[in-house]
Amino acid sequence: MDFNYSAEQEAYRAQVRMWLEANQPPPLTPAERERLNEDVLWERNKRWHKKLYAAGWVGLNWPREYGGRGATFIEQVIFQQELGRLGLPMGINVLGIIMTGPALMQWGTEAQKKRYLQPIIAADEIWCEGMSEPSAGSDLAAMQTRADLQGDYFAVNGQKVWTTHAHRSDFCQLFVRTDPDVPKHKGLSCLLVDMHSPGVTVRPLKQISGDAEFNEIFFEDVKVPKENLLGPLNAGWQVLVATLMHERFGISETIGGTEVILAQLAELAKIVPLNGAATAAEDDDIRQQIAQFAIEAAAKKYNGLRALTKRLKGQQPGAESSIGKLVSTELSQRMTKFSMRLLGAYATLEGRSLFAPEGDWMRRILSSESLTIAGGSSAVQKNMIGERILQLPKG
Numbered sequence: 470m471d472f473n474y475s476a477e478q479e480a481y482r483a484q485v486r487m488w489l490e491a492n493q494p495p496p497l498t499p500a501e502r503e504r505l506n507e508d509v510l511w512e513r514n515k516r517w518h519k520k521l522y523a524a525g526w527v528g529l530n531w532p533r534e535y536g537g538r539g540a541t542f543i544e545q546v547i548f549q550q551e552l553g554r555l556g557l558p559m560g561i562n563v564l565g566i567i568m569t570g571p572a573l574m575q576w577g578t579e580a581q582k583k584r585y586l587q588p589i590i591a592a593d594e595i596w597c598e599g600m601s602e603p604s605a606g607s608d609l610a611a612m613q614t615r616a617d618l619q620g621d622y623f624a625v626n627g628q629k630v631w632t633t634h635a636h637r638s639d640f641c642q643l644f645v646r647t648d649p650d651v652p653k654h655k656g657l658s659c660l661l662v663d664m665h666s667p668g669v670t671v672r673p674l675k676q677i678s679g680d681a682e683f684n685e686i687f688f689e690d691v692k693v694p695k696e697n698l699l700g701p702l703n704a705g706w707q708v709l710v711a712t713l714m715h716e717r718f719g720i721s722e723t724i725g726g727t728e729v730i731l732a733q734l735a736e737l738a739k740i741v742p743l744n745g746a747a748t749a750a751e752d753d754d755i756r757q758q759i760a761q762f763a764i765e766a767a768a769k770k771y772n773g774l775r776a777l778t779k780r781l782k783g784q785q786p787g788a789e790s791s792i793g794k795l796v797s798t799e800l801s802q803r804m805t806k807f808s809m810r811l812l813g814a815y816a817t818l819e820g821r822s823l824f825a826p827e828g829d830w831m832r833r834i835l836s837s838e839s840l841t842i843a844g845g846s847s848a849v850q851k852n853m854i855g856e857r858i859l860q861l862p863k864g
């Protein structure tokens with residue numbers, strides 16, 4: 470594996486960096502900071518998304534015919550790295566872009582690709598992912614939501630849960646049971662569902678951080694046209710596995726933020742007093758802990774390059790995405806929580822705190838658990854690594 474980027478790629482990186490630095494969103498206004506919540510962040514991210522899209526930075530490596538820029542995959546990755554370096558968000562409609570879009574390109578009919586892909590990257594239509602149910606989370610194949618083919622439409626009945634941004638969504642990539650009489654992995658299908666259809670009810674779920682980013686969705690006799698089937702009938706499990714691999718790859722790619730958190734902790738250690746010393750950085754244990762985080766972040770980066778090499782060879786993401794997802798999310802969580810050792814009681818303050826004027830550590834600590842569960846919990850990722858990469862027997 471060659472760890473160096475070509476001169477052409479470095480020139481491209483410089484171009485991306487210059488644009489991002491000149492156009493990045495302004496800092497939060499005092500009013501926004503005062504009422505910092507999910508709505509405020511969504512509106513900011515939406516403005517940012519439109520700016521990125523207008524400049525051609527969204528869906529970089531998607532084909533031009535579907536609204537993308539037709540850039541190479543490595544150019545997409547470099548862009549992602551530069552976003553991460555500045556701690557900037559991708560914009561909105563992230564699930565549509567990292568999951569539904571790639572699934573449509575892999576499984577969609579030409580008509581479906583033409584209809585849905587461009588509005589996804591423009592964020593003119595927001596998408597959510599309807600997989601988990603109250604009794605089917607880690608074991609997704611146990612899902613019960615039914616879709617019965619009745620002439621030229623499916624009648625959908627059932628419930629989904631933890632559906633991120635369902636309350637903002639226009640469409641749902643919905644996984645349903647279309648044949649209850651075969652082994653559970655074999656009777657699933659994937660539907661593209663208009664969230665404004667009669668019979669769809671969305672109820673927000675409030676999180677520990679106070680936000681309500683995800684929801685329950687109830688489907689009561691929702692009519693979904695037959696042509697909205699994505700992939701073959703009863704082949705939904707294959708579509709689901711491919712969609713999840715894109716999500717895991719996307720999560721580990723979009724958490725370029727580990728380097729940002731690492732730099733913030735190192736800066737924080739230089740300004741907060743600890744145990745009678747003028748700064749926490751004078752404490753051996755603190756220095757060693759931050760160095761340990763730096764080592765793990767570097768290991769994560771090089772493992773990510775292994776997954777990247779596979780993508781560059783034109784292969785779809787595989788079980789190695791589980792390593793990236795597991796390590797990125799667990800490391801981010803441990804680093805975020807470490808801020809409590811540096812800040813002590815100040816870490817519990819919401820919003821701005823004395824030592825973290827740009828911080829908001831409490832909110833980040835509370836939400837740092839979420840990505841270790843979303844997209845398959847850490848325990849489930851370890852099972853996949855054990856079985857598919859280490860070839861260990863099933864537990």
Ligand SMILES: Cc1cc2nc3c(=O)[nH]c(=O)nc-3n(C[C@H](O)[C@H](O)[C@H](O)COP(=O)(O)OP(=O)(O)OC[C@H]3O[C@@H](n4cnc5c(N)ncnc54)[C@H](O)[C@@H]3O)c2cc1C
Binds near residue numbers: 600601607849
């Ligand atoms: C922030 C966030 C966003 C999400 N967004 C979406 C979304 O948009 N769409 C969607 O469909 N879902 C979404 N989810 C749901 C997510 O995919 C599930 O929460 C996750 O798959 C775990 O399922 P569960 O909550 O039902 O827990 P369970 O499957 O009930 O697991 C409970 C515990 O048991 C452990 N466990 C379960 N099975 C095993 C096993 N075989 N071996 C070892 N341990 C095991 C788990 O690790 C966990 O600790 C989201 C979740 C979060 C946190």
